[in-house]
Amino acid sequence: MELKPNLTPVLTDALTRSRLGVPSGLSPYSSPKGATFPHHGPLLAIPRKKTGILDDFRSSGCLDAMNSSSPTHNKVSKDLSHGVGSPDAAYSTWLLKFPSALTSFDQISNCAKGKRIALFLDYDGTLSPIVDNPDCAFMSDNMRAAVKKVAEYFPTAIISGRRRDKVYEFVGLSDLYYAGSHGMDIIGPPRQSISGDHPDSEKQGVGELNLFQPAAEFLPMIDEVLGLLKECTKDIEGATVENNKFCASVHYRNVDKESWPIVGQRVYDVMKQYPRLRLTHGRKVLEVRPVIDWDKGKAVTFLLESLGLDNCDDLLAIYVGDDRTDEDAFKVIIIIINRLL
Numbered sequence: 001m002e003l004k005p006n007l008t009p010v011l012t013d014a015l016t017r018s019r020l021g022v023p024s025g026l027s028p029y030s031s032p033k034g035a036t037f038p039h040h041g042p043l044l045a046i047p048r049k050k051t052g053i054l055d056d057f058r059s060s061g062c063l064d065a066m067n068s069s070s071p072t073h074n075k076v077s078k079d080l081s082h083g084v085g086s087p088d089a090a091y092s093t094w095l096l097k098f099p100s101a102l103t104s105f106d107q108i109s110n111c112a113k114g115k116r117i118a119l120f121l122d123y124d125g126t127l128s129p130i131v132d133n134p135d136c137a138f139m140s141d142n143m144r145a146a147v148k149k150v151a152e153y154f155p156t157a158i159i160s161g162r163r164r165d166k167v168y169e170f171v172g173l174s175d176l177y178y179a180g181s182h183g184m185d186i187i188g189p190p191r192q193s194i195s196g197d198h199p200d201s202e203k204q205g206v207g208e209l210n211l212f213q214p215a216a217e218f219l220p221m222i223d224e225v226l227g228l229l230k231e232c233t234k235d236i237e238g239a240t241v242e243n244n245k246f247c248a249s250v251h252y253r254n255v256d257k258e259s260w261p262i263v264g265q266r267v268y269d270v271m272k273q274y275p276r277l278r279l280t281h282g283r284k285v286l287e288v289r290p291v292i293d294w295d296k297g298k299a300v301t302f303l304l305e306s307l308g309l310d311n312c313d314d315l316l317a318i319y320v321g322d323d324r325t326d327e328d329a330f331k332v333i334i335i336i337i338n339r340l341l
């Protein structure tokens with residue numbers, strides 16, 4: 001499959017918009033009156049007690065989520081033990097319930113016999129290692145070769161929080177499907193594999209690609225928020241803002257832990273001006289995205305439908321991911337696996 005650059009974004013139709021929870025009469029985006037990045041004095045001027053402005057942010061649970069993002073193995077073990085028994089014992093018990101796929105490989109390959117397989121892969125932390133600089137999260141040549149090989153046998157998609165062009169640049173393989181911005185920017189499979197007319201995509205000719213962008217109308221808003229986020233975090237050492245096209249990511253991996261509440265509060269203050277945006281958490285990253293009912297799980301469903309695989313009772317869909325946002329996809333996969341059992 002050849003990826004074509006500069007495809008025109010698909011304008012989703014009324015049916016799609018209602019499925020996504022986007023009001024049909026939505027007027028073109030205009031900036032909230034007086035939207036601005038909140039003024040902040042020097043960092044030390046931010047109150048550290050649970051009073052005033054920090055209450056909002058802390059009571060939202062955002063700080064807890066920031067603290068628990070990307071926990072170490074020891075931290076997971078300790079949390080699981082809940083103070084009863086040793087952390088290692090608790091982790092072993094947890095593993096019995098949720099065994100590692102790597103140690104169950106024979107079981108998985110037995111289950112795969114005679115099934116149709118579709119493979120979905122997250123990018124960061126799955127195909128590439130987690131590194132301090134998001135621009136340097138390169139995948140290894142061995143990993144690239146493995147993904148290329150598997151895509152020769154099964155439909156394979158990369159589902160990432162990153163912008164689609166960026167993840168494509170990292171992966172560099174053309175025979176895959178790509179869903180960037182947490183599934184809000186999908187290059188779908190060729191049109192001819194779909195039986196009947198599909199309401200979610202622009203009708204295109206045989207062999208052409210479908211571009212599906214359910215949050216296209218949020219682009220100006222996200223652009224504006226990106227600017228505000230950059231401005232209000234620029235004095236926080238180590239904080240960076242990444243443009244993921246339909247989402248904005250605020251990284252705090254390289255910020256001193258003492259300053260995490262400040263990062264969270266600044267993001268929270270910007271968000272308050274945008275009720276049509278919501279915040280999700282990844283590995284030491286806060287992700288600002290549209291409120292539409294769309295996530296990595298919906299992207300998996302969309303791709304399976306587009307591939308004509310959604311109603312197959314012999315489908316084994318596999319999703320490999322490492323992050324909270326991947327859990328939406330795991331939920332979809334569990335439903336599919338249960339159909340097989």
Ligand SMILES: O=P(O)(O)OC[C@H]1O[C@H](O[C@H]2O[C@H](CO)[C@@H](O)[C@H](O)[C@H]2O)[C@H](O)[C@@H](O)[C@@H]1O
Nearest residue numbers: 123124130131132134137160161249253283285
């Ligand atoms: O859905 P994914 O493909 O896993 O993308 C999620 C986010 O991944 C990236 O951030 C994470 O990886 C960085 C590089 O290893 C790391 O520095 C950062 O702390 C992690 O959160 C990416 O930069 C984000 O834009 C993605 O949303």
